Amino acid sequence: MGDKNNRAAQDLVERIEYYDGADKRALWLSSDLVAELTPSEPGRAAVLARDAQALERPQSSRGVRVWRVRAQEGVDALARSLTREQVKFAPVVHESASSAAPMLALPGGAVATFPAGWDRARIDTWLAARGLRVESTVVAEANMHLVATAPGLESVRIANELYESGELVACTPNLWREARTR
Amino acid sequence: MRHVAQLGSSLLVCSLAACGGGGGGGGGGGGSAPAVPANLAAQVVNGDTVRLTWDGSAGAGSYRVYYDLDAGVERAEASFVEAIAHNNGLALQTIDLDAQPSARVVLAITAVSPNGDESALSSEVVAALPDSANFDPLFGDQWHLVNTGQGGGTFGEDANVAPVHAVNILGDGVRIAVVDDGLEIAHEDLLFNVPPGLSFNYLNGSSDPTGGDHGTECAGVAAAIGLNDVGGMGAAPEAQLVGYNLLLNLTTANEANAMTRSAAANWISSNSWGAADGLGIPQRSNATWRAAIDTGLATGRNGLGLIYVWAAGNGGLSGPNPGDNSNSDGQANYFGVIAVGAVGDNGEKASYSENGANLLLCAPSMGDNNHGITTVDRTGAAGVNDGAQAGDYLDPNYTNTFNGTSSSTPLVAGVAALVLEAAPGLTWRDLRLVLARSARQNDALDPSWFTNGAGVKFSHKYGFGCVDAEAAVAVALTHTSVGPLLSTNTPDSAVNTPIPDNNLTGVSDDIAVVGSGINFIEHVEVRFDADDHPYVGDLQVALVSPSGSVSVLSEANFAVNQASSYDDWVFGTNVHLDEPADGTWTLVVRDLGANDTGTFKSWGLRIRGRN
Known part of the structure; x- marks a missing residue:
């Protein structure tokens, strides 16, 4: 210290x-x-x-x-x-x-939370219209998915665009972060 | 499984009061109250020894304790062959008795009158050795489970699991997820408690997270196998374990996933990790993590809620500067988690354990005398036990040096497993209340203890006290599930007042809460903004409830070596448990250091509880 x-x-x-x-x-x-x-x-x-x-x-x-x-x-x-x-x-x-x-890092991806009423087909269609796709499901019960993006600032730009569409519950860049055992 | 049958067929260790045993006792005390020596306990150590301990300084009058170790002896026929103790005023009495497999230890207690006459008070089977030679050779070192004073500790400063184990509550049917740097799933003292195929590796997507020293140690504290000839045992030796090596790939997505993975089958999530300690700066949780926790609380365990246990942090300091406060950790201070501090084998706070109004309770871990925790270590040359340190176990698969709030956390997770086996219908809010109400007031003379407006004792060093498995199970079995969660969220109060620099008076502001319907608070969040003050180490922030009790949310900490501010920061506090929410709340902000200055801009409250 x-x-x-x-x-x-x-x-x-x-x-x-x-x-x-x-x-x-x-x-x-x-x-x-x-x-x-x-x-x-x-x-x-x-x-x-x-x-x-x-x-x-x-x-x-x-x-x-x-x-x-x-x-x-x-x-x-x-x-x-x-x-x-x-x-x-x-x-x-x-x-x-x-x-x-x-430290944090930007390994790529945007964590998007879609409205509860959206099924996977609607999510896929919505993303495809923007040239994007789901990489994996993060929390199924929350309709939270990882959207594939390139690493780095591109992931921030896409996450911001998706959130600012006004249609999602949340969207944030996938950040790696330091954590420590205690 | 072999170990299950063994545990189920024999008492492992018990206290006299918990063993009961009742009727048929030839030397029994009839209807008289058993004025037995205080804290009398028997413990099987090393497989062939029964260690009796009791407090010889408490209780009135003189007594004698007799024992018989004959295998298979009937209580009514026991021949009590030797007097082993008087009340001689010493706090800790210990005697080790040689025994054989299948032996039962029968104790008879007699009161001794001044003229030397004896009258029987009690006769009980207080311990039974396993039917075979199976035992846990390191159990005697696990003071965090049964503290008999071994290694210089204080009798009874432990998690008090023995009476619960004695009635065969061992965590059966409860699964604990250890979220950490890995878990050696094939370790000899974990293997049978780790269901195959259910752990997860966040580096390669497989179900094998083997590779983490720390997570493996945590798993052993929670649920190492009991009575299997090797190592020690976990707090819940029949609970299941799964390991998630999140810390090797801690991304926003993986973190949220690990908090909710298999949330129907995992009942408890043990988390001995967090933001870096020792920085003293507020490190917020992210909204994705909070959403995942909220999901686990709402849908986990089939709607009863996943139990999240969280290490409070190791950034505390000894001396006048308190170091980090756990309330600067946006995960450990979240409503949905149980934040756990650490106490040593004397029941006093480990200096590294962080203070915090957000603490729910504390649990034994290595304290300032460096008496570590015995648990599993990775097999062979891997792991922390390399045999190079004085006192290292010869068996490299085990260590006696585990420590930190990291070790306290899986101990509480293990105790929670015991409670949930006994009372599986508890919701996550019920369990929080059970643990708070059953916690033992450790270090009772410490000036940090105070009584809140609802008559509940709290300490910013200890939360509601040290985890106590026997008391927790007892409280759980009579607990009535609480009603719906109510929440009131006040508008932010715009204060916008400069905080006087280096000044004890500070600035205060009031918020009136009216008509909340909350008669019993369960948690309070405080939103606080002073984002133009560049040095959080100067600031002391305290919340005063309508009942007059005080949550210290931030302490002055001049060891902070980075610029940082409270920018829409959210504190959490458990201080006001069971107080009513309505009335005037006051936030007091003081700048206790010279030079850096700023403004108390705004604050607000979110109070959760029930009517």
């Missing part, structure tokens, strides 16, 4: 907005971190080729490997360029403007 006079810097500038239920919330895009969501040797090779450095993560996050990268094109574009079949990368984001704040 630090102290009040040794506060982490507010060093992030790129702000993104998304919907958490009906509330609009902000994320700040990391300038130099990408998350490898299914750590693998091909993934390691791909990022090492970009002169990247793996960061140690807590044990509870070992399903994800985080890399510090030099990304002149930005971490969102870099994550897209690194992503291959079986090798998935996502840009890291934070819930405040400090890179010391807990």
Whole structure:
């Protein structure tokens, strides 16, 4: 723990907005971190080729490997360029403007809650009209489904568009987040 | 299954009062009250030893305790061969008796008059060894289940499961989902309690989440198998377990799924994880998680509601700075979860355990004397027991170092399984009330305890007290299910007043609640906005109810090392249980640190309860 006079810097500038239920919330895009969501040797090779450095993560996050990268094109574009079949990368984001704040990542997907009266056929039709599809059902009793999207900022854009259609109960980008065992 | 039959056919351990046994006792006390030594208990340890413990400092008069260990002896024919104790004023008396398989321990208690005459008070079978040599070799170390003072702990500072086990309530028919970093489903002390094919791996979609040290340890605390020759046992040794390794792929979608997966068959969800501790900043839950919890409460367990047990957090500090407050965790402070703190083997708060008005109760875990919890560890070289530390078990499949509110949480989940076996019709709200009403006031002299407006004792360190399985089952068996949940949601009060910097007076504001119909509060949420104050560590926020009781929602914490604000933050509190909702509520906001300043912008209340 630090102290009040040794506060982490507010060093992030790129702000993104998304919907958490009906509330609009902000994320700040990391300038130099990408998350490898299914750590693998091909993934390691791909990022090492970009002169990247793996960061140690807590044990509870070992399903994800985080890399510090030099990304002149930005971490969102870099994550897209690194992503291959079986090798998935996502840009890291934070819930405040400090890179010391807990990390999140955008692995792709939008979690959409459809009105209770919509059956699966109606959902599929509605999504197909927007060029989208259900990837998996999240909570059947709540008519909550994961809509497939690309990783990164694209998932935020699509989630926002779906929610702002006014037809859904909720729609939020699928966020990976750090959590710790206690 | 083999272990089920064994458990079902023999008493494992019991207290004298719980064993009862009644009629036919040759040396019985007839109709007289059994003025037996306080807290007399017998416990089978290491398979061939019966350990008797009692409190020799309590109770009036002198007594003697006799025992007979003959296998198959009839109580009426027992020959009491040796006096083993007097009341000598010592708080903890212990004696270990050698025994054989199938032996039963018969105790006779006599009162001793000043002239040396004895009169029988009681004669009971207080323990019976298994019919074979099956036992749990590490059970004697599991002080969190039966604390006899082993390792320097305090007698009775445990979850008091023994009397419940003694009447064969072992969690049968209840399934616990351990949501964590994995669960070794083939572990020798878990295997028969893990139904095949029902766990889930969030990395590869299979039904095998093997791989998590922490989740495996949690599972052992909740429901390791009993009387199977290996390890110790769980709080609910016949409950079923499923494991979900959510923490290896914690996305919004997976999180919501894990909270509701198999919600009809899973009765309890044990969650020993959360946002990072030690940061001191508010970390909110997301609306998708809350919607999933709400779904589990509404539809889980065939409409009775899934039970969510949640670790309160390990960010507490020793010393004057309290460190993290559990109310800064938007999951642990949600109405739909049971937040659990940790106490050590002396019944006092582990310094890492976070304070919080949101705590429902606490449960034993490693305290400040580092007496850890004995539970399963991953098999062989995997896991935390590498044999390198002094005191490590030789058997690498077990550990005695588990700790944290992580360990308290599956212990409460196990106790909840015992309660639900005894009273399966309890709703999730009923179970919350049962656990609150049955919790034992631990560390009773601690100044944190106070009595709320409904006469209920609460502590921001302990919630309503330490989990007590015997009391919980007893309360559950007489509990009448509560009526419909009422909720009142006040408009936000726009305060918009600067909070005086470094000032004890602070700013306060009132909200009047009228006509809510809630005569018995079950939970209060406080929406609070001071989003221009850049340092939450300065702020103390307290809610005063119409009955005059105070919820401390935020404590000053100058260890916070990040800028952060209360931006439409939602606190939760259990302090006002059973108080009426109507009347004037006051929120007091104080800035207790220099330099950072901001505005008390608004607040509002959501009160849930019943008429």
